[in-house]
Amino acid sequence: MSLWRQITRGLRVLAHRAAADSDVTDEVQHYFEQTAAALEAKGLSPGEARRAAGIELGNVTVVREQVRSYGWENMVETIFSDLRYAVRRLCQRPGFTAVSLLTLALGIGATTAIFSVINGVLLKPLPYPHAEQLVALWQTAPGVNIKDLNLSPSLYFVYTDENRVFQDVSIWTDATSSITGLAEPEEVPVLLTTNRLLPILAVQPALGRAFTASDDDPTSARTVMLSDGYWKSRFGGDRSVLGRRILVDGNACEVIGVLPPSFRFKDRKISLILPLRFNRSETRLGNFSFQGLARLKPGVTLEQANTDIGRMLPMASEKFPPPGGYSKKMFDDARIGPALKWAKDDLVGDIGDTLWVLMGTIGIVLLIACANVANLLLVRADGRHQELAVRAALGAGYGRIARELLLESVLLGVTGGALGLGLAYGGLRLLAASELPNLPRIYNIGIDPRVLAFALGISLAAGLGFGLIPVWKYARPHLANALRSGGRSLSRSKERNRARSILVVAQGARVDLIGQLRSDDPHLPGPAPRRPGIL
Amino acid sequence: MEQQNTDIIQGTLDMLILKTLSLEPMHGFGIARRIEQVSRGVFKINPGSLLTAFQRLERLGWLDSEWRQTDNSRRAKFYSLTRAGRKQLEVETADWNRRASAIARLLKAEA
Numbered sequence: 282m283s284l285w286r287q288i289t290r291g292l293r294v295l296a297h298r299a300a301a302d303s304d305v306t307d308e309v310q311h312y313f314e315q316t317a318a319a320l321e322a323k324g325l326s327p328g329e330a331r332r333a334a335g336i337e338l339g340n341v342t343v344v345r346e347q348v349r350s351y352g353w354e355n356m357v358e359t360i361f362s363d364l365r366y367a368v369r370r371l372c373q374r375p376g377f378t379a380v381s382l383l384t385l386a387l388g389i390g391a392t393t394a395i396f397s398v399i400n401g402v403l404l405k406p407l408p409y410p411h412a413e414q415l416v417a418l419w420q421t422a423p424g425v426n427i428k429d430l431n432l433s434p435s436l437y438f439v440y441t442d443e444n445r446v447f448q449d450v451s452i453w454t455d456a457t458s459s460i461t462g463l464a465e466p467e468e469v470p471v472l473l474t475t476n477r478l479l480p481i482l483a484v485q486p487a488l489g490r491a492f493t494a495s496d497d498d499p500t501s502a503r504t505v506m507l508s509d510g511y512w513k514s515r516f517g518g519d520r521s522v523l524g525r526r527i528l529v530d531g532n533a534c535e536v537i538g539v540l541p542p543s544f545r546f547k548d549r550k551i552s553l554i555l556p557l558r559f560n561r562s563e564t565r566l567g568n569f570s571f572q573g574l575a576r577l578k579p580g581v582t583l584e585q586a587n588t589d590i591g592r593m594l595p596m597a598s599e600k601f602p603p604p605g606g607y608s609k610k611m612f613d614d615a616r617i618g619p620a621l622k623w624a625k626d627d628l629v630g631d632i633g634d635t636l637w638v639l640m641g642t643i644g645i646v647l648l649i650a651c652a653n654v655a656n657l658l659l660v661r662a663d664g665r666h667q668e669l670a671v672r673a674a675l676g677a678g679y680g681r682i683a684r685e686l687l688l689e690s691v692l693l694g695v696t697g698g699a700l701g702l703g704l705a706y707g708g709l710r711l712l713a714a715s716e717l718p719n720l721p722r723i724y725n726i727g728i729d730p731r732v733l734a735f736a737l738g739i740s741l742a743a744g745l746g747f748g749l750i751p752v753w754k755y756a757r758p759h760l761a762n763a764l765r766s767g768g769r770s771l772s773r774s775k776e777r778n779r780a781r782s783i784l785v786v787a788q789g790a791r792v793d794l795i796g797q798l799r800s801d802d803p804h805l806p807g808p809a810p811r812r813p814g815i816l
Numbered sequence: 817m818e819q820q821n822t823d824i825i826q827g828t829l830d831m832l833i834l835k836t837l838s839l840e841p842m843h844g845f846g847i848a849r850r851i852e853q854v855s856r857g858v859f860k861i862n863p864g865s866l867l868t869a870f871q872r873l874e875r876l877g878w879l880d881s882e883w884r885q886t887d888n889s890r891r892a893k894f895y896s897l898t899r900a901g902r903k904q905l906e907v908e909t910a911d912w913n914r915r916a917s918a919i920a921r922l923l924k925a926e927a
Contacts, residue, residue, distance in 0.1 A: 287875050305867075308844060308893045312863050315845035338863050347864035351871045 291354035298358075302349065309345045313338060360688070367689040377661060378693070381654045385697025385743065388650030390704030393736045395643045397709060399636050400735075401726030407625050408545055410483045411576075415624035416586060418450070418573025420594075424616035432573035434559050435566050435601040437475075439593050440575070446589045448576045451478035452557060455549055462528040463515060469552035471529075476556065481576045482546075488512075489523045489538030492556055496537075499558040505534040509542040511552040529555065547628050548721055565604040566597060566612050574624060583621055590619035629721050647739070655747035658690060662751035669755050686755070687748045694744020695737075702728070702736050829869050831912060832859075834878065834897060834905040841896035843886070844870065870895060878904050 294301040313334055320330040338344065349355075371378045406412040418440065420430040437452040444450065453474035460467050476492035485491070487509065496504045505527065507516070516522045526533040534555065557571075577586055594617055598609050662669075669682055706728055713723060836847050836854075848861040873879045878901030884894045897905070 286877050290875050304893070307891065308867060309863070311843065311890065311892050312845045312848075312867070314890075315843075315849075319849070344864040344867070348867040348871065351868045352875070 287353070291352050291357075294352060295354045295357065305345055305348050309341060309348065312344075313341060360684075363685050363688050364692065367685065367692050370689065371692065374661070377657055381657055381693050382697045382700060384650045384653050385694060385740075386700035386704055388647040389698045389701030389736065389740055389743065390708070391643050391701075392640075392647045392739055393698075393701055393705040393732060394708045394712075395636070395640050396735050397705065397728060397732040398712075398720075398726050399640060400729065400731055402629055402720065402722045403633050403636060404731070405722075405725055407628070408543070411579075412625065413623075414448070414577045414579065414581075415481070416575050416577055416583065417622045417624050417627035418452075418575055418590075419620045419622050419627070420569075420590075420617050421620040422615040422617045424614045427615075429620065430617065431569045432571045433567055433569045433597075434564050434571065435568075435597050436594070437571070437573060438559075438561060438564065439597045439600060440573070440590070443593045443596060444575075444589055446578055446581045446586045448578050449477045449481045450573065450575045451475050451481050452571045452573050453478055454557070454571045455551070458529045458553065458555070459531075460527060460529060460553075461531070469511065470550050471553040471555055472546060472549070472551045473555050473557045478574065479554075481574060484541065484544055486538035487541040488520060489536070491538055492554075496556040497558055499560045501558075503529075503532050503534040504537045504556060505529060506538045506540060506554040507536060508540050508544065508552050508554075512539045529553065545724075548723075564601055566601050566609075567604050567607065583623065586621050587619040590621065594619065632721065647743070651743050651747045654690075654693065654743075655750050658693075658747060658751050659754070662686065662755050666755065682755075683752045686752045687745065690748025690751070691741060691744035694740045694742075694748075698736055698740025698743070701740070702733075705732075705736070828912070829865065830873060831905065831908040833866075833869060833873065833895075834901055834908065837879070837895055837897045838902065838905055841882075841894045843892040843894050845892075847895070873901070876904075877901075 316338060317327075317330040317334040320333050321327060325333060335341075407415065409415065418432050418436075420432070420436070421428055422430045432452055434452065437450065440447070441450045451474055453472060455470065455472050457468045458471045460469055475497050476494055479486075479491050486506065489506075492504065492506070495501050507522070512518060512522065522536050522539070525536050527536060528534075540554070598612055603609050603612060673679075673682060709726060709728070712720075713726065832851050833847060836842065836850050842850070844863070844867055848863065848866055851859055851861055870879060870881070874881055874895075878898055879895045880898055881893050881895050883891055886892045
């Protein structure tokens with residue numbers, strides 16, 4: 282309640298400053314008059330009484346200021362007036378301001394753009410509940426020099442029946458199918474999978490039902506689910522589509538359900554989902570042409586899951602015969618081992634390293650931008666050297682001057698950051714429009730709260746960073762020196778140039794570093810980037 | 817007037833203001849006067865501290881204020897105790913008595 286009162290009273294004072302001030306003035310005035318009146322009553326003359334009251338109570342103005350300065354709103358007011366002053370000073374030097382803002386906008390914009398790519402591609406989880414439990418079922422076969430070995434139907438059956446670590450196991454592959462019997466025959470991308478895939482992803486159909494085990498049975502009637510996009514474009518979103526039969530590769534399939542619009546499976550465009558209908562009794566070893574996706578039980582680590590896979594792998598050759606022309610020994614010699622991957626890593630691939638290196642490089646570019654702006658600020662602070670010294674001599678506190686200088690640079694930083702955010706937004710729109718082929722999860726890249734917080738963070742850090750240099754140099758009062766050297770009676774001191782020399786040296790070092798990185802790392806933007814798709 | 821004045825004991829000004837106002841609403845000078853008189857001139861009130869304390873106590877919700885005419889038809893800001901202020905006075909009085917008697921016991925024990 283008292284916090285509420287603090288806030289409302291403070292706001293009232295801010296809104297009616299004049300009235301609040303005159304209240305304080307009247308109250309203090311009344312107090313003084315009463316004191317004088319009391320002294321008069323003791324026999325002093327009016328003039329003497331007033332003087333005695335003044336001696337007893339002190340300076341009226343000082344008392345008034347003391348009372349007036351109570352409350353958080355005064356802090357707000359001084360900061361606002363400092364801010365106004367900073368804006369005015371920046372507006373007075375449009376050239377300096379424009380150059381600084383442009384430099385910062387480019388630096389912060391580039392950093393923010395790269396960060397939002399990293400955020401969208403690497404940091405955000407996959408769009409499913411508890412996506413951290415999803416693993417891609419990869420194997421490895423060092424005996425035949427295959428590092429990444431896909432999943433075979435026989436292994437899928439073994440994993441499904443024997444595992445101790447998964448909640449659910451699915452197998453899938455993608456293909457294209459020709460659809461006939463509708464308006465025009467067409468080829469559409471399809472996903473072939475078992476009925477457990479959608480439960481693993483925790484996806485519910487928007488319309489109709491999901492697949493069940495009987496849909497996977499090769500003797501049952503054929504069924505199909507439609508994607509939201511396909512349903513809307515080919516059937517106009519007609520709900521009576523359920524139960525209709527469409528011809529997929531010449532087979533009549535009954536439409537049993539429609540997927541929600543939010544459904545995404547990796548980066549694939551999918552129009553239909555068809556059941557994978559394995560005939561278990563005819564399944565042989567081999568045929569490693571499928572992919573697997575499983576959901577781990579809560580708390581199971583990748584190592585534990587790999588161990589369990591290692592335990593199950595030998596069972597396959599006991600349960601299933603080798604295909605014609607192969608012997609069991611050939612499978613044993615392949616030395617198939619477990620190599621699970623987190624589903625996100627599987628999707629993102631090895632692009633993570635490239636992106637982080639890119640981020641580092643852009644970060645250095647931002648540092649250079651900051652160093653440049655710091656240099657400009659130093660030159661300006663140099664020009665205000667004498668003004669600041671005079672103000673310090675008149676009693677302006679170190680903190681007050683420091684705050685003012687910092688406010689100016691933070692204002693530059695944040696404004697530059699806002700412009701940079703605009704640049705980043707434009708850049709990301711271009712990136713999305715260009716549909717660069719090699720970037721996974723490109724649909725996921727955008728300005729979200731985390732990116733905004735990042736942009737704000739680096740803007741503030743940049744503003745404080747390059748603002749602290751002039752503060753460190755000038756807010757500390759070397760009064761006599763400053764007053765005199767401003768009057769040109771001293772030769773320019775060495776110290777004045779030291780900070781700038783340090784900046785120049787640091788900048789040179791960074792440029793060298795970038796040159797090194799460029800020549801060392803083929804991932805970096807250079808004359809011949811290895812992955813033109815990313816840059 | 818010649819006798820020795822002491823500054824208010826640190827942290828007790830709020831309690832003295834609340835106590836003084838528990839009798840009747842008063843303006844700033846009246847409160848200062850009352851404290852000086854009742855303490856027989858031992859405590860001297862600094863107007864800046866007093867008027868700032870009013871602001872603080874008002875924001876804490878312990879005082880209300882109102883501009884009113886005084887007896888000699890001047891305008892003055894009168895302060896009065898709120899319900900929360902009355903409760904706070906009880907708390908602070910109890911707290912003070914506890915401390916004061918503890919200190920008294922300690923001093924007696926020393927002697």
